[in-house]
Amino acid sequence: MTKKRMMVIGAGQMGSGIAQVFAQAGLEVKFNDISEDALIQGRKGIENRLRRAVDKGRITEADMRDVLGRITTTTDLKEASDCDLIIEAVVEKMDVKTNVFRQLDEIAPEHAILATNTSSLPITDIAAATNRPSQVIGMHFMNPVPVMKLVEIIRAIQTSDATYEAVEAMTVKLEKTPVEVEDFPGFVSNRILMPMINEAIYTVYEGVATPEDVDAVMKLGMNHPMGPLTLADFIGLDTCLSIMEVLHEGFGDSKYRPCPLLRKYVSAGWLGKKSGRGFYIYD
Template identity: 55%
Template sequence: MRDAGENRTQGASEIMKNIGVIGAGQMGCGIAHVSALAGYHVHIYDLSKDRIEGALATINGNLARQVSSNKLSDEDRNSALSRITGSADVNDLAPMDMVIEAATEDESVKRKIYAQVCPVLKPEALLATNTSSLSITRLAAATDRPERFMGIHFMNPVPLMKLVELVRGIATDEPTFRAAKEYVVALEKTATVAEDFPAFIVNRILLPMINEAIYTLYEGVGSVEAIDTAMRLGANHPMGPLQLADFIGLDTCLSIMQVLHDGLADSKYRPCPLLVKYVEAGWLGRKSGRGFYDYRGEVPVPTR
């Protein structure tokens, strides 16, 4: 267990002290969690007060689990919690040194957020997006600070996953990139630099594999259980591709495949019709209770 005397706050950037997080969902919770542990003061902004309260409760519970598994001291947990606030007032983002948008993977939603948030931010504040697939250059153009805008793509679940993809847009300046990299290092995570192409590195490779697994199911080559067992035991993957799709969210999987298909104009990225059907049915995976597995009982059961 980390000794509280080692002082997690020493990793916090001397330039950036206050981090804003837009969105109180799973990714926003994770980003707030790791940022507060690293010594940053974090403010979560969301339109829903209920979601903010839920996010704070989730972070509290996740930190408590780290304490119970001896990965964190109780003192560090309490200190981190004291550095997290939240509100439904966008003006509370005004003091932030960097704001990370972690809203839904929908470009129109993100653009509306930037139009609302940018006038509130101080001129020197950095703005980042946690998008997993959308063009950083195009998103940056929707802001008043394209030079101080970039992609900081965390993996899910944020507290456990060590990788962060850093993605510059065409206008991103060097000080912004350096500050983002310093922030990632302070979180004790590993940064990898990706060029601004659809889905970057991880999802450019991962999502077509998941989509192919869905095609394998769609074409009757194997059942849900057979496909996941084959990849767990045959390729030594910790989680089968259909199980992983449910964890990611089938709507997110479909969105990323559509970005790849539209952005690269290659038929190999065509979303599987079965994936589209599941999303249309509202079977989005774990978060909706059903996807390729049914999670409504005590044990997940394949739906095909």
């Protein structure tokens, strides 16, 4: 990656966080989305986070200007034509992701690495949609990206050692901690986390306890910084459901069956914090 130029595709919460940490590491970032409005909101989120860092004395005004100056927004995917690393952070749907990767395979330079920030979908299937499967890899950041240190690096069965090593080195440059993971449903993080959240939802569904009391048990009894239902609202209940469906389908085990209450909330549009209502109500 001699040019150290990259693109982040998807201007949501994850994509904007990824763009921010790469820019803070000194890389030129092309910030892409099909929606100009989404790009405006994504960049505003970056500015707000950096402003808070300035206010707390963690960075200077000059640092903030430099970071923002390294991020350019674009709705044109063809801007990936000179990028060394491209990270996709679009909606968690396989058909959408594979479509993006097919386009990138035609646009990006031959040497470019194509990474996906998917939280559960099989990297092997995404890699197979390209003519460069050895250069496709999972780079799963945690939310919120600027704060959380972990990055799961997921190897598809086709991923080369050179691709893994390049992405591992880049992760260290971001001052993150890389963890190597093989391509199984949910990887490590969500294979462990999502069944816990799903079980917490079952305790509400079955009338065992209220959301507030379930969260209190896990915070005060298990020393979790955030209760599982608050966390589910933060992640997005639609995202939780999608991951549970991937786990259920991938392993064929009933222990991964999504709770009916989770399905009902998603059908009602109660998606958590982003929609204003989930297990809790938000202003």
